[in-house]
């Protein structure tokens with residue numbers, strides 16, 4: 001039996017690549033020098049796209065694949081896939097939810113703790129001999145007992161809040177409606193009111209046209225000079241220009257960010273700031289989770305071409 005032709009948009013580790021190569025004919029878009037010519041050549045044969053959350057599948061790619069049946073996304077976020085076009089053309093879209101939830105929550109909480117307690121600077125203080133030459137490391141800000149606002153109490157937001165309840169933080173959240181699975185936490189729907197209430201604002205929303213720049217200058221201003229914003233969702237959920245200005249002017253205390261506009265080429269203004277922690281979009285980046293994500297990408301494609309139900313479908 002001939003193997004279905006799949007357009008592979010980005011790199012996968014060997015443990016994912018081997019089973020994909022065994023089941024499908026993989027066409028490596030990311031290795032092509034002339035991407036438009038490559039798409040023109042292989043596009044008509046393509047039945048599936050295997051992509052990553054941040055790479056997606058743009059309009060030109062979808063247009064170049066007239067026989068496309070399924071897009072399998074390695075990632076929970078599928079905002080870079082044109083789902084409306086896919087749905088209109090009867091193309092299935094799958095993603096990798098659940099398997100990454102706990103790791104993403106872990107990294108968010110770790111970023112918040114590390115930034116609050118100045119741990120990266122403190123490590124440098126030891127390494128560069130400042131401990132010996134200058135003495136005590138500057139005092140930092142307490143975490144426990146403060147207030148956290150979780151913007152988006154979905155799977156990841158819930159796990160963040162659950163973890164922070166263990167640090168004796170007071171939990172409040174915003175979402176489209178109050179959640180019956182969060183009876184002990186305070187519902188504050190308006191993002192500005194939530195930020196005003198909170199010391200730490202976690203951004204854990206799935207990105208969409210509706211959530212674009214939901215964290216704007218007013219929200220950052222409400223969080224204030226002692227507040228911290230932590231983003232483990234998508235850069236587009238925050239107005240990055242307003243964020244940079246607030247951090248530069250110290251009208252916002254600090255930020256801990258795993259995602260950036262135009263990543264991996266982030267705005268160099270971030271690098272000049274000492275009140276921001278920057279991370280390379282790796283909240284799901286553990287061996288265990290990435291293997292589970294790769295397996296879901298593969299298993300969804302296999303299910304589709306075996307006419308079985310998709311495991312984790314988006315549309």
Ligand SMILES: O=CC(=O)O
Nearest residue numbers: 053074075076077
């Ligand atoms: O950003 C990562 C993901 O969407 O899984």
